[in-house]
């Protein structure tokens with residue numbers, strides 16, 4: 001990469017390396033900006049106006065070094081383009097300390113207080129021994145490698161931020177390194193996909209591949225219309241809520257499992273857990289493959305449903321602002337007072353994102369004594385999210401009611417809290433190797449960073 | 457080491473003839489140029505006004521290539537100074553990666569005085585005091601003043 005830049009921009013390799021570092025190894029941006037305005041880019045990177053006049057040591061009459069306070073006649077001194085002049089011995093000692101003791105290369109500044117000019121390669125060659133120059137070069141290369149591993153570009157469109165995270169690739173089976181960019185985008189540092197907690201990267205990769213492969217089989221499930229289980233009239237889903245009421249027969253059912261809605265809120269109802277079939281059922285190969293497909297569809301159905309619901313909730317969110325304005329007129333509430341709808345919408349989005357991945361996670365999870373707790377947490381969050389989603393879709397007239405407002409605020413807080421509990425619990429077990437998966441998490445292939453390389 | 461001595465004696469001389477604002481500087485031991493004693497008068501208008509604080513400045517053997525070590529010998533209630541007998545100070549320019557050999561002790565002392573006027577709660581050594589400074593400034597001022605009365609009033 002350094003070679004490429006130094007060829008394209010016709011500059012010294014060392015300068016190219018410093019520029020690249022300044023641009024956080026984003027080659028395209030460096031070249032683009034440099035072509036646009038070379039002096040500005042050089043100045044910002046601490047390389048100042050490039051000049052053809054070679055750097056040299058000088059003995060200036062009346063010169064006193066500000067570092068050692070020596071002023072003897074004929075004292076050899078040096079200054080970079082910034083003009084901060086010091087004696088050769090001081091400069092040398094400073095550079096030696098920075099390179100040898102502090103292992104610094106691309107960030108060594110002029111010794112003057114407040115001057116951010118970076119020591120350039122010609123100056124360095126002039127001042128230090130061959131040995132030290134070689135060490136400097138080595139450090140410069142290492143900076144590049146280290147930076148490349150701990151810096152990643154935020155994948156959000158139009159965002160130019162790099163996010164730093166010191167996660168090692170070999171630890172990706174123990175943690176899901178979710179990072180938040182300054183722009184607000186949350187993504188996984190391991191694979192650059194959107195936040196996919198609690199599922200580890202390897203599971204996400206496998207799951208997405210499986211879904212793509214099986215899309216034909218599975219597509220029908222996520223379709224937007226279903227038939228009422230009672231009267232068979234066609235029902236279209238038009239919000240994120242899974243509580244469906246048939247317009248025709250008023251039958252209330254759950255969109256996900258098509259079961260009675262009344263059984264969801266109160267007693268234990270296994271909408272989130274796939275009931276493993278008994279061994280006798282799966283005796284022959286055909287039955288086994290049917291069970292395995294059923295099992296996959298069970299989880300895929302719920303995964304796809306939350307994805308779709310999140311989309312629908314988002315549609316509602318785009319209408320939220322309008323809704324909030326209406327609400328202000330209807331209820332006399334101030335803008336601040338209607339912000340709870342915004343918070344509710346945010347909570348719905350993040351919680352559904354999490355729920356979605358809990359199903360991919362559960363698909364690969366082998367049952368042990370912890371899976372039940374996981375499913376309880378999942379179910380708890382899911383019920384809360386559905387309840388919130390339902391309140392959130394209430395017409396304006398009802399939203400103006402203060403009781404409902406309090407309920408929505410409480411439910412929003414509850415959802416956020418339950419989400420954190422689920423994620424912390426799952427992450428804790430993952431870190432301590434307490435989960436067993438029916439696939440190998442260690443087979444992580446290095447294509448995780450391909451998205452970065454193409455930009456950087 | 458002679459180059460270091462030359463620089464240090466020049467700095468010391470300048471600091472003695474024209475002391476930094478609100479400070480007096482002395483050498484506890486005439487034979488050791490590397491340890492300075494500073495008396496800092498609490499800046500007027502700050503909660504530290506009326507107090508007199510002793511600081512110790514130790515210049516390492518490879519000064520000025522290494523930063524001086526500056527600590528409060530007098531207890532002080534401040535987000536950026538440890539609330540113990542060590543009196544360590546959190547100051548950006550004193551950190552190894554920021555220190556420049558051309559920087560002077562005077563600049564360091566000026567920065568410390570400025571820190572008394574304007575604490576930096578974003579980079580605290582005492583998180584609790586920083587929170588108080590931000591969230592309950594009246595409480596903070598009261599506590600800072602009571603520390604001045606207790607430890608820095610000059611009466612022993």
Ligand SMILES: [Zn+2]
Pocket residue numbers: 065066067068069070086087088089090091
């Ligand atoms: Zn010098």
Ligand SMILES: [Zn+2]
Pocket residue numbers: 082083084110111112115116117
């Ligand atoms: Zn300079």
Ligand SMILES: [Zn+2]
Pocket residue numbers: 154155156159160161181182183184185
């Ligand atoms: Zn971003």
Ligand SMILES: [Zn+2]
Pocket residue numbers: 188189190191192193196200201204
């Ligand atoms: Zn990932």
Ligand SMILES: [Zn+2]
Pocket residue numbers: 228229230231232233246247248249250251
């Ligand atoms: Zn019906």
Ligand SMILES: [Zn+2]
Pocket residue numbers: 254255256257258259264271
């Ligand atoms: Zn259901």
